[in-house]
Amino acid sequence: MKFKLRQTFTIFFQKKRILLPLIGATLLILCAGCESDRSASPGTDSVSSVPGEKPSLKIADWRYVEQLITDQQGKIVVVDLWSTSCPPCLREFPDLVSLQNQFPKKVVCVSFNCDYFGGKNYPPEYYREPVEKFLTKHKAFMTNLISNVPAEELFPTLDLAAMPATYVYDRQGKLAKRFDNERREYGKEGYTYQRDVIPFVKSLLRTDPLKQ
Template sequence: MQFNLRQTFTIFFQKKRILLALSGVTLLFLHTGCHSESLDQKRSDAPSESSVQKPALKIADWRYVEEVVADNQGKIVVVDLWSTSCPPCLREFPDLVTLQKEYPTEVLCVSFNCDYFGGKNYPPEYYRKPVEKFLTEQKAYMRNIISNVPAEELFPTLDLASMPATYVYDRQGKLAKRFDNERREYGKEGYTYQRDVIPFVESMLKTDALKQ
């Protein structure tokens, strides 16, 4: 039996090409699989929108706030009136959150949103999504309320001209102080939590501690 040397080399190289092609396909498949697994892992590690804890949010009036204050006697209650259209309110809001985190058992912070202005096509529920988004970003895990009374009706009943405003109630449920800037006593920029509200609350806590 005679062997054709050229034919033998041709067959050898053809088999080699096939093996190289198969190897290339296998490596491509493995690389694609690993890459896909890596992307899947990244997706699973990234927090989904549904997994982010949203702060509780209730639609109610000021009477509900008074009920909350009455039900939490024994704690100092801080009620913050704010709006997403009020820059000073938004600037101070993180310090309200900080106050709640600093004194989780002795102080109860309540955010009372006043975005609702009484428009026929914009009921209080309309503001839930943007308010909830802001509260989630701020991690405001406290009592959060959207007013169901238009601001122009609410403010006269509170003898209040505008926001921001912060009400501080003592442990007996009585109003200890209202922070606003209607008389310009806090200067042009108004009161702040760091300079005014938090020191006032802490002084109340110290006074209560001395009485015990």
Template sequence: MSAKSLCFVCCLILLHGCNQNTPAPTTSPETEAAPETAPATVEKKEPAIPGAKTFEKDGVTAEIANWEEAQEFIKKQKGKIVVVDLWSTWCEPCLREFPQLVALQKKYPEKVVCVSFNLNYIGSKDSPPESNSEELMEFYSKQKADIINLISSTPDEELYESLNLAAIPAAYVYGPDGKLKKRFDNEKQEYGEEGFTYEKHIVPTIDKMLKSTPKPEK
């Protein structure tokens, strides 16, 4: 083959190569950008007391309410046992037993509703019910009190008188029918010098009530 012919063949080869479509680069599945996902949403809790002033800290909430409003809430808990614990931050036995109230809710999350009803409010115009909210929310947060926390808007002595209750601690246990089944207090000293406790008295009462409660028909 002459040099001229060889040069002509080489040009044809180069021309053919330049006309080839270069395939677009592909991205491997490993390097594909993940589709953006919507941020997770936190379900907002409905207030136990409609229209009540509410406080929140670290996912734990508390509401200002009076005893009558608490009773209305209890009536709505059909089919569930409700435990209402009356307490204050200056009541040592109350503080000692509070973690057991929280534990009871965790033990029976679907069958029992635990309510803490704080009685720090003494009726002073200079110290309304919400004046203790910062202290109380700090306490609720430390206790991880993911229960119904109510701050009484009724002065403590006024409530004691209306309930015929001498002092706290006290706990009210309501049956699935919404009626009061048992009031625990230390007025008659029937629970000894230590007084009633959740472990020895309230939890066994709840266990017994749950065993005797007929199961709902499917």
């Protein structure tokens, strides 16, 4: 019995010496796989997770926009009035971003959010988080503003009935065209950036005497 017991322990430790390196190698492979999975997590947003890569967002009024247009003379300025509750606005927003990316040195795009409606318990700052989330999703690296004037007060001063609306200013800072669909001139679906706004901006870039 003593011989058999000693033999059993000997065989056990011999097997253990063989198994330990195999177990160690297996653990290393599993750990490497876990690290790889973490670095390639599908839930990671490359824009919001990198410091300094979040789109800027400022609360301002229309006078700020007018001053910005004056300061940007020499460039085409496109101001888009939009809201997170306006489906056509959301549909066209990616093409506003595309326009800015296409002409980063010649065109200045401004997104002017009009979610604020003047509710006592919902100041302009209340809308920052959802608007910022939307801008980050679409990588909207441009001038982004939230109106601090309720839409129902702002629109009459602009002689505007409703959104969406896009203002295009030439290089002299003059309003070249306002896109809206108050007269149904763009059909039931309204104007689009691809069909209407971008071609118009390109025409200004071709004909404007202050080409860069």
